[in-house]
Amino acid sequence: MDHNYADTVLDLHDIALLLNYERASTEPRFRHAKLREVASPGDFKTVRLLTPAWTEAGAIPRVGFIFDKPLKPTRAEKDEPDLPTNMLPASPSADLRKLTPKELETYFWQARNHDGCYRTVTLLQHFIDLFPEFTRVRVRTVENNTPRSYTTLANERLIVEMKLANPRSLSMSCVLPVNTTYITGGEPTMDHAVLGFSAPGSDIDTILDLSSLQFGDVGRGHKGRSLFVLEPVSQYLDRLNKYAERHNYYQAKISIRINDALDNEWLKEVALRTKLRWHNRVTDPWCGHCGAPSRGEPLKRCSKCQNAYYCNGDHQHAAWTFHKHFCNEPKAKNRLSLKTPSS
Ligand SMILES: [Zn+2]
Ligand SMILES: [Zn+2]
Incomplete structure (x- = not known):
């Protein structure tokens, strides 16, 4: 947080942290769900899944998750945010107990980021819509160990929609007992949407990909650690090659606004909560x-x-x-x- 800028400039890195936390910790598809089992690369032991995308995906690296989602959360659960640290059930299996905090963190985000790109692009739009027209945003990145920082208008961000061909990994989450399945990388091509930022007067030079963890650890941001990607385009192009065999970044569809995504009303609430937290940043840091x-x-x-x-x-x-x-x-x-x- 840079208090020098007080109320006038949003910090994109901080905003990304807040948007992701508020989104993932309340994601309706996984709300209060506990991880029952992880299958990688073998098959599940506790259920028999016949989803072709899973059973026929032998060749590429794959990971699958079974979640148990309570039909009605208890009162104690109701306001509790979902976090990697409370994703395990009360009595986890021996296999689950072996998972490291980093693995749990990856799996938590991998599940919440299925079909996440349009949700996150819409979420940022809702968030910026809550601010005056000429609100500025500070974009901070690191390239070749050199920090870079510039300020631009929040409203000048662009939506970059591209195609990824032959994704290099597959992940699947199955939520029981409703038996809903979400898959990333199950089709020969997939759409991927991110946000593009540019220093005043130049082309898009920075990418914000808030759903990057859907690709697992290769989607971790700076130096393979952070939970989203905010980096120069050149680095992002290298990353795309880890997501999939081919991409069409240079032919991507560029637009200024996007239509509402799935779970739109909930995303508006996430945006409002994020705005409140940004407003209270001096007294309630994150x-x-x-x-x-x-x-x-x-x-x-x-x-x-x-x-x-x-x-x-x-x-x-x-x-x-x-x-x-x-x-x-x-x-x-x-x-x-x-x-x-x-x-
Ligand atoms: Zn410090
Ligand atoms: Zn933390």
Whole structure:
């Protein structure tokens, strides 16, 4: 969070953290669902699935998830956000207990990002629609270990819709007992939509892909750690080659606005909650890796800049490769030194 910009400039990286957290923690398709089983690469043990996309996808890397979603959440569950850390059932199987926190985090996001690209593009549109017309946004990226930052109009973002041919992996989530199945990479071609940003006067130079984790760990952002992608186009093109055998980025459809996506009313609520959290950013900070607010215990503070917060050491570690490029001296101290004449 950069308090220098106060209310006038949105920080795209921070907004992305908040939008993703508010979206994933309340996703209707997986609300209150607990992970029952992960199948990779073999078949499920607890259910027999006959979905052809799954049974016939022997050749490419595949991972499948079975979730149990309560038909009616208990009162205690109702307001509880869904998180990677509470995705396991009360008595997990031995296989589930072996999963690392990072694996749980990947699977959590992989499931919530099925068909996620149009939802996330629409969500950002709803969010920006809540601000005045000439609201500016600060875009921060790191390329070849060099940080870059520019400010542009939020309304000048573009929607980039492309085709990916022969996805390199398949993932499937099956939600019981309703038995709804979501698949990523099950067709020879898939649509993928992301957001494009550009410094004033130039072509699209930066991509924001909020549903990148649908492709698993290759969709992790900066240095393979973060939970969304915000990076220069050149890096994003390399990434597309990991998603699929071919892409048509250079023939992508570019547009200014998009029609409402599935779950539109819920996405509007997510946008409103995100706006409130952005507004309260000084009093209620969030984790610089996962976007979580403090829940009971205060978040840990970056000891160098005092201006970034984290749930725990793991999340601080995950965010550090990006944050270190923007971890400046404490702002309060700078101001103090301006007032105090050096003797
Ligand atoms: Zn966190
Ligand atoms: Zn810092």
